[in-house]
Amino acid sequence: MSSSAVHSLWTTAAEGKLGKIPAPHIEYAQLAPTLIVLGAALIGVLVEAFVPRRSRYYVQVFLTVVALAAAFAAVVGLAAGGYGTTKAHIAAMGAIAVDGPALFLQGTILLASVVAVFTFAERRLDPEAHGSRVDSFAAQAASVPGSDSEQAAVKAGFTTTEVFPLALFAVSGMLVFPAANDLLTLFVALEVFSLPLYLLCALARRKRLMSQEAAVKYFLLGAFSSAFLLFGIALLYGYAGSVSYATIADVVSGSVQNVDPALAGTMGNDALLLIGGAMILMGLLFKVGAVPFHMWTPDVYQGAPTPVTGFMAAATKVAAFGALLRLLYVVLPGMSWDWRPVMWGVAIITMLGGAVVAITQTDIKRLLAYSSIAHAGFILAGVIATNADGISSVLFYLGAYSFVTIGAFAVVTLVRDAGGEATHLSKWAGLGRRSPLVAAVFAVFLLAFAGIPLTSGFSGKFAVFKAAAEGGAGALVVVGVISSAVAAFFYIRVIVLMFFSEPKADGPTVAVPSALTTAAIGVGVAVTLVLGVAPQYFLDLAHNASVFVR
């Protein structure tokens, strides 16, 4: 291979002659956010091994929050240093982009993760088991549900503090995912954040079988989608002779100079490009939860421990949309005529499918799952805009949406009956009479999901629809407002249930949370209202961050 194609971390080692492997040049400072989180995750593993059981929880929570905060500070530092705009470039031998969208999304993921970790750490909701406070996670993941060993673990007051390092590993993968600048880094990041999530899904304290079933389902389907993605990467490599985004983009636009003789037979073969591109899109659309790759969403959202669901729904979506944006805007802009019609179709069926199916749901977590599918459709409408506004509106929407989501799922953890969380909708009847504040907060989140003005949901929706309309996708906007109207129906139905129905005698109680969940919900409400009333600062931020480095 010619030297021009060798600027990827992945190909360098393979290509260099033995004994002449050049040390890769790594800009550690610019990768600090990821490295901090990854390092903290590793320390977290050591904490599990060496710190006594009774103090693990406190050490882990402290470590996790500090690491995420430090990583966020690093992101802010990089952005302040101009790496989001003028100094944007590609670090780590072409593997990772440090640019506006990457930093914006990393910041969003980190903030959302901090809030989500608060809900992970909540230990006031479940009644105390044998004198020790417990969180939402299984006492001992390895013990078979219903077995003696499980009972023993519960009795001993075990808690699965491994969730914190697992979450940190997932976050580190998510930080790389939207910044990945070659296909292999993209794949590794995908696996790094997916595997911990599969595990986290299986760790619910209550309804463990359901949780494990959800995890298996997620894992199998996720493995399928990873395989598709990997196959797509292979085909694109065959097409372009490189896994680097920039090189592939060059080959797509036909401006590549050097053809690798070994790949001359396949390079530039459009069949490889189309099939490979489609397969990679499939893998990403799976993570995003777009129809028709959405089948896992409701089951996994329902089965996973609710704090994990909130984390997944928010952070995974941000990371996956970031990667999707970069792929479409950096690698494949040259073939937008090919992918736009497909993405149009996906966006339309995602918006309509999510909204229509959500109407029939009777479980609040499944309902929120379908609502997240519909929202994925709205975001796709912004992705399709293929203009600068498209990028900034998607960035803004992702930020707005993730906080609403985490807040909403945090409220779901509060409504409980004897069997744990009361997620069946019928049990929410009359909640507004019994706990006006909790119901009002949840209503705010629902209205934001529905896109009612003065909430962040409206600002975000307006931004993406405006970008789509300016990008010539007026029809998508019309479908968008129609599915918004459909979606409004089921959000309103929940509000009706909470406020206009009589409370049932054996209804659930609302647990009084500790400061952690209160903070998570408070942040959610604050962000929802601030982004709804005065979004200008954050729109500016998204606007300034909307240029991909190539």
Place this chain on the structure above:
Amino acid sequence: MSFPLLTATAALPALGAIATAAVPAARRTAAKWLALLVSVGTLVLAAIQLVRFEPGGARYQLTESHAWIKDFGVRYELGVDGIGVALIGLTALLIPFIIAAGWHDADPLETNSSRWRPTQGFFALILAVEAMVVLSFEATDVFLFYILFEAMLIPMYFLIGGFGDRAHAQGDEAAATQRSYAAVKFLLYNLVGGLIMLAAVIGLYVVAGSFSLNEIAAARASGSLHMATNTERLLFLGFFFAFAVKAPLWPLHTWLPNAMGEATAPVAVLITAVVDKVGTFAMLRFCLQLFPEASKWATPVIVVLAVISIIYGALLAVGQRDIKRLVAYASISHFGFIIMGIFAMTSQGQSGATLYMVNHGISTAALMLVAGFLISRRGSRLISDYGGVQKVAPVLAGTFLIGGLATLSLPGLAPFVSEFLVLVGTFSRYPAAGIVATLGIVLAALYVLVLYQRTMTGPVKAEIQGMPDLKVRELLVVAPLIGLLIFLGVYPKPLTDIVNPSVRQTMSDVQKKDPNPVVEAAK
């Protein structure tokens, strides 16, 4: 910088709403007085607006303009024309009466629940609606208007769904189901209308590159903005659809009888006399001004729909057995008149329509609030449950009659002036529509007088015996409204002076002149 009067008029009730909601559960009465005080304060501010507004001056007066969301091209731009200032006056005037009339509507039935604060919520929501309605009359930025147009649905929705007639105990499952059905229907109809408008709002921005009424008008005048015919028509339809749902115009009206029937009488007044006016107001301000060509194109169809509304609403009102639904259908008929007046594209028609908005607000408030007092005494909305009320409660019957007569536009009462103007204005351009619409007046006489005859006259029903007459609080609500109906009926000049210059400007937007008189001068 001068005192931001327009912002203050909206901010006062908004802050009042928050303060009212924050009053502790036990201090229910304090919350009521606070809400009343705030609404009276708002009325004072609205009165100052009326005084400082100079008819015949600049188009938008008392303007304010601040940057808001630069990325969307949105500014916080306020300004009132004569039509806006008149409707702000109407809103600010009616809210104190609505609050006073609903004084006991939200008292909790069970006193043990300490955290549930329906009373505070009820009055806070009314003030929140007032704030948004006032601001929507002031907004000269399309986006700002849209936000308020949508956001006001939420407090309205809770008012309809959360507070039923005292007559139906809160435990009554069937009533609760009906009420939440009505609330959801209200919200969905208006939300769908609003979302379609959202698509048009975005489309407008793509075409015009601005949301400011002034900028768009200037660009249009200078010729730098030219909308393709089809684009303009589509955008017009998007806007008009939302306003027609809100107004409501046949065949998008079906939410109104449900909502007015299930809501308490003061809330029903809030819907029809205040919130719905935003729809007709927006037709005048946004449809005609932003899309003059498309407005002219759509006029024949809209006039036909308006005439159908007039006749259909009146016919269904005749057939109603439920007092509140009867008033609702009467309102649909009256909104038909208003919309017909707007789209007749004559200055008389549009002046009449604007006056009609104000007068209909006052007359419906009078009729509906008295009907509410009546219903709260007997605990039934059915006309057949009443009879001979005038013997037992003569003052109640008398005020009910005046409200009813105003509704049927009796000469001497305010609605007559406006209805006459609308009919004259329509007749000079669309004689056929004018003639058919006149039938609506005849039907109005029928449904009002039959309603009066069945409920108030005849032998006294057993359940009516001993029914108390209007109390002082109730009388204080009704008497000023009736006084105003008579005053504006005899001397409408103050109102027309404010409204007419603005109407002329709207007419010049659509470049329509009044048709010349066709009567040949005698030689």
